[in-house]
Amino acid sequence: MTDTITSPDHSSAAYLDAYSRINAMVIVGEGLADRHFRLLAAAIPADAKTLQVLAAMEGRHARDFVGCGANLGVKPDTPLARSLFAPLHALFLEANRAGDRVACLVIQCLIVECFAVAAYRCYLPVADVYARPITAEVLKDEALHLSYGEDWLRPRFQQVAAGVVACCQRAVPVALSMLERLKPDLETIGIDPVELVGEFMACFQESLQAIGFSPARSRQVLTELAVSALA
Ligand SMILES: [Fe+2]
Ligand SMILES: [Fe+2]
Numbered sequence: 368m369t370d371t372i373t374s375p376d377h378s379s380a381a382y383l384d385a386y387s388r389i390n391a392m393v394i395v396g397e398g399l400a401d402r403h404f405r406l407l408a409a410a411i412p413a414d415a416k417t418l419q420v421l422a423a424m425e426g427r428h429a430r431d432f433v434g435c436g437a438n439l440g441v442k443p444d445t446p447l448a449r450s451l452f453a454p455l456h457a458l459f460l461e462a463n464r465a466g467d468r469v470a471c472l473v474i475q476c477l478i479v480e481c482f483a484v485a486a487y488r489c490y491l492p493v494a495d496v497y498a499r500p501i502t503a504e505v506l507k508d509e510a511l512h513l514s515y516g517e518d519w520l521r522p523r524f525q526q527v528a529a530g531v532v533a534c535c536q537r538a539v540p541v542a543l544s545m546l547e548r549l550k551p552d553l554e555t556i557g558i559d560p561v562e563l564v565g566e567f568m569a570c571f572q573e574s575l576q577a578i579g580f581s582p583a584r585s586r587q588v589l590t591e592l593a594v595s596a597l598a
Contacts (some may be wrong), residue, residue, distance in 0.1 A: 375557040377495040383441050383596060385555035391443035392549065395452050396483065397429035398460035399459075400512075403475040406463050411519070412470060424508045424557045431505065448504040455479070458538050469520070469530040474538050476516020477531075477574050483509045483544060486558075494559030513570075517577040524579030528565040531578070532588055537593045539571075568593075 375382050408415040436443050455474065456511035462470035487506045494502050520527055543564065546553075550560045568589055575585035 370375075370393065373557070374493055375555070381555055383439060385552035386436070386439060387441045388439055388444045388447055388549065388552045389556055391445050392451065393432045393486075394429050394436070394443055394547075395445060395448035396479065397425050397432060399452055399456055400483075401425035401429065401476065402477060403459055403479070404512075406459075407468075407471055407475065410463065410466070410468050410512045414515075414519075417515065419533035421512055424512075427509065428505050431501045435495075439495065447548075451548060454541045455538065455545070458541060459504070462532060462534070467530070467534075468537075470528045470534040472516045472519055473531055473534040476512060476519075476536075477571065478538050478542050480509050480516065480573060481512040481567055481570040484513065484570050485563055488566055489558045489563045513574060517574055517578060520578040528579065531575075531580075534589060535592065536595070540595060543567075551579075 401422045404418050404425060408418035408422065411418065415568070433443070455478075459471060459474045462474065484506065487502050487509065491499065519560050520531065546560060546564065553560045553563065572582075572585045572589055575588060576582060580588070
């Protein structure tokens with residue numbers, strides 16, 4: 368994959384302008400992940416300590432990516448990022464208010480974390496020299512967050528399977544729609560949006576299988592989501 372990538376000019380005006388929006392998405396996404404894990408810590412008292420540790424990691428990620436923007440002299444477009452994340456964050460808060468721990472875990476630990484993993488995997492080969500080692504470290508942490516959700520859902524598969532699918536049907540299209548606005552900026556910083564969606568789908572299918580869905584069923588869930596996104 369890396370042999371087809373041409374590294375962007377990290378100092379061009381176009382790069383820095385696009386980075387102000389992508390960097391803001393990352394910072395806001397990490398900040399929301401911090402908040403979601405703190406809410407999960409309250410919702411799952413038995414795992415509160417673990418979840419607070421994961422929340423703290425997300426807070427650190429947000430600060431590290433603030434540093435990446437500052438290193439390039441970029442001011443992140445935080446209001447835009449907040450507005451793009453608002454519908455997904457609202458779904459999380461709605462699930463949290465309803466006491467729906469399954470939906471909360473699907474939104475944060477599967478959907479948001481798979482997006483983070485996919486985005487950072489695609490960003491890593493085109494990142495500037497300051498951001499690259501930071502992104503590589505963050506990527507390792509996101510895999511742990513994904514595993515937490517999988518490990519909670521897997522032993523309860525029979526009880527949670529229908530809820531997982533229902534949540535995916537609502538929340539995955541919301542997550543994918545965030546990408547629409549960011550397509551040109553992703554391209555400018557060297558990320559192919561189609562490759563990013565492909566990485567997300569692959570990561571998400573792996574997660575569905577990790578919690579107990581058969582390969583055929585997980586493919587079917589994703590195909591239905593792709594079809595509804597095109598409708
Ligand atoms: Fe993170
Ligand atoms: Fe994470």
